[in-house]
Every structure is written in structure tokens, then in C-alpha cells.
Amino acid sequence: MTLKTSILKPVNGTCFKLISWALTALCLFGWGLNTAQAGNMKVYKHVDAQGIIHYSSKKPRGKSYHILNIRCPECSVWRNSVDWKNTPLITDLYQAEIDHAVTTHGVEKALIQAVIHAESAYKVAAVSSAGAQGLMQLMPLTQKTYAVNNPFDAKQNILGGAAYLKHLKNAYKNMDIYLAAYNSGETAVERYNRQIPPFPETKEYVRRVKILYNRYKQNQQRLNAISNSRVVTTGVSATASP
Template sequence: MRIMRTIAALCLTLASSVASADIYGYVDSDGSAHFSTEKLDERYQLFVRGSAPFDSSQLPQPTPDSGKAPLSDTLSRHPNLKKYEPLLNEAAQEFSLDPALLKAVMAAESGFNPGAVSPKGAIGLMQVMPATAERYGLQGDRKKTIEQKLADPKTNIRLAARYLRDLHKLFPFRPELVIASYNAGERAVQKHNNSVPPYPETRGYVQIVKQLYQLYKPAAEKLAVAAFSDAASGARRIHMTLPGRRSMPAPSLE
């Protein structure tokens, strides 16, 4: 019961703290989803506006002859989301987190790609840095390096969930700071007087994760029974474009 009360409280807090930035996106001819906090070119269409609650019925729908799935379907029905959902739910229960938050972070971090590796060395579905994993006791050995261990979806998801749990403890009922810390590091948030750091990447990341949370929260029950056809199992990718990424300093782990 205590775990359920914690999850419920976090859900209400995050749901009441809706993002204020417009989110734009499109699905390309290969079925890959792209989204951003800015309309980068004519392909990007409004995904959700400002502080409006997420409502998939209001999203632009594809034309009958376009052959493209709407962006909301690509995000909510991605085959890897169903594949890794048991691990997400297990980690969410263990660390008293909302599964919708883990899904939102996974979508934003890797687009559900378990082999993703960032230029800074973040690894896997939840883009966990090796240094962060070491803080939680993960070590390389003769059989596998720490990077190889982090590539395992179960290890990756569990470490990310544990980190998010600790961030919730550090910033109780401040979900925007939890999300910002996951992107920029908790030291950066503390350095800026417990507020979202003024880094364009981090601010865009917070807005997108919060809107993705709105997408996954109402869809949570449907995802458990959604049917995934053979066609849906193709190599669809989700691409995050965050304006100002180059101005983002490396997270501090000191």
C-alpha cells in the first residue's frame, strides 16, 4: 500500500506540472518518429500545444494515402516498448516509480533502441553513463566490461530506475527537477538553486519528457493488450532533436 500511495502521489504531481513548451514532430517515410521543442522545418507539425493536457484525439492524422502511422501511434505502439514493458514494470514496482515515467524517459533517451550509445558514452535504452553505474556498484570483470553489462536491458533499466528513485528522494514532489537531473546531473540542478538549469538541451528535455508522460499515462492500460503486427516490428526509430545541444556541459558527478 505504501508503494501504491507513493506512485499515486508522484503521478498527480507530474500530471499537474504540464509542460509549457509546444512539441513538434513528424513520421518520415521509413516510419521513424522525429520530435523537437521547435518547428525545425516544414516537416515538423504541432504534436501538442503549450500547457494543454495531452489529447491524442487532437493530434494531426495522416492522410489515407500517406501510408504513415501518426506520431502518437509510433510512440505508443513501438514494438520494443511492448518487448521491454515487463522489465519497466518490474523496475517501477521495485523502486516505487510510475511506469509511464520510465517509458517517457526511455523514448526520449534512446527511442527504444537497446544498442544506443551517445557521443558522451551514455549506453542503452535509458542512456546510463558508466560513471553513474559505478556509483551504484556496477563493475566490469574478466568476462564483461561495465559498458557491456550496461548494454543488458534489464541491468540498464534497473539502474536508471534506481537513479530516478534517488532523484525523487532528493527533489520530492519536484518532477521537473528529477527529469532535469537525469539529463544534466543533480549537481547542475543544485548549482542553479534547485531549479531547471538554463541549458537549452535540458529545458527542452524536461518539456518533452513531461509531454511523453502525458502520452503514456492514459495509454498505460491499453499497451498491455495492444496487438503488434509483423509490420509493426520493423526497425522504427524515434529521434530526439533538442535545440542547443552543443551548449550542454558534461554532467558533474563530483
């Protein structure tokens, strides 16, 4: 069986044909795959005569192709051994999209950055074995709720993820709790009396995001201090000029 595909909008001037994971659960479990098998699924990539990139689970016939690994190590929370206190921050990707989401939804930039880093390590095409997709690892129902038509479009994904974070933040107030809800779902948080569910993965996720949040926040404060210092220095120089 071939993975369902759909034409996406042009990205950076190129038209891509990517895997459509709108029915991810059906794709994984309807094929009789467990999550470990799904995590190791081979994806074949080839480019047609029009320059459109195609992805398929079936080996292309009579065409050159590359085999891709769609696993997302960052998407596996409790199995990941990254040192989150020292891993390099990622501050040069999707900044315009993040800033737009900050302006639109009023969610703190450091929080969005931390969630993206924790969820996908800024891999726009990341897909978890559970079916979460894109930079902020949105599940299909969340995508539908926040009008994310293409989860692999950075702007849509970040806007949807930021809107969801805003909703959770307003609902639970406490960072530990709304991050737990982002990871395990609101139903799980409500089931455990609005506390962090006793799941090792969720506990590790909250720890991870909070570490990254504090680091991104400190980095932003440092950049702001440098920027303000330059403004003050420039102002003094201008005043001292004859």
C-alpha cells in the same frame, strides 16, 4: 586503434561480443575526436567461426563485414525534430524488464517508459556522443553507482535507470527538477538553486519527457479501463448464468 571489446552474457540464447564503453570519454577524447567526429565513427561488425558477433573501429582483414552507424539521433535532445505529441508510443518492447523495475524501485511505469523513449527510442545499444549508454542512457559513473555491469543488458540498464530516477525523485520532488537533474546532472541543478538549469537542451528534455509521460500514463489508464470493463462484464455474465 581498435575499440576495446568485451564478452557479454548470452542474450536470447546468443553470445555477443559488443563494444565496451566503460572508458567512453577516453575513447572519444583520448583519440583526439570531437563529439561530431565520434558521432560519425564507423563501426565494423563481423561474425567469427563460433558465431560470436564482434564490433571494431578497425576494418577486419580477410573477413566479410558490415559497417554500422552508432549514432543515436534520439540521444541528441535539442537537435531532434520529432513531434513528441504524435510520435507512436512503444509498448511492446522490454515490458517485463520495465515491470520488474517498477516492482523493485516503486517508480511509476509511465515515467520509466517516457525516459526510455526520450533517451534512446528503445534502442538497447544506443550510445550518445557524450558517452551515455543503453536504453536509459546511463553515464559510466551512474552505472557504477547502481551496479550496472553491462549497460547494454536491458534488465540491468532499466533497473539502474529506475534506481537513479527514484533517487532524484526523492531528492527533488518536483518532476521538472528531477528530470532536469537526470539530463544535466545534480551538480548543475544545485548550481542553479534547484531550478532547471538555463540550458536549451535540458529545457527541451524536460518538455519532451513530460509529453511522453502524460501520453504513456493516459495509454495505461485506457488499458486499465478496458481490462476492468472486461472483468465486470465477465462477472455479470457469470452471475446471470443458471
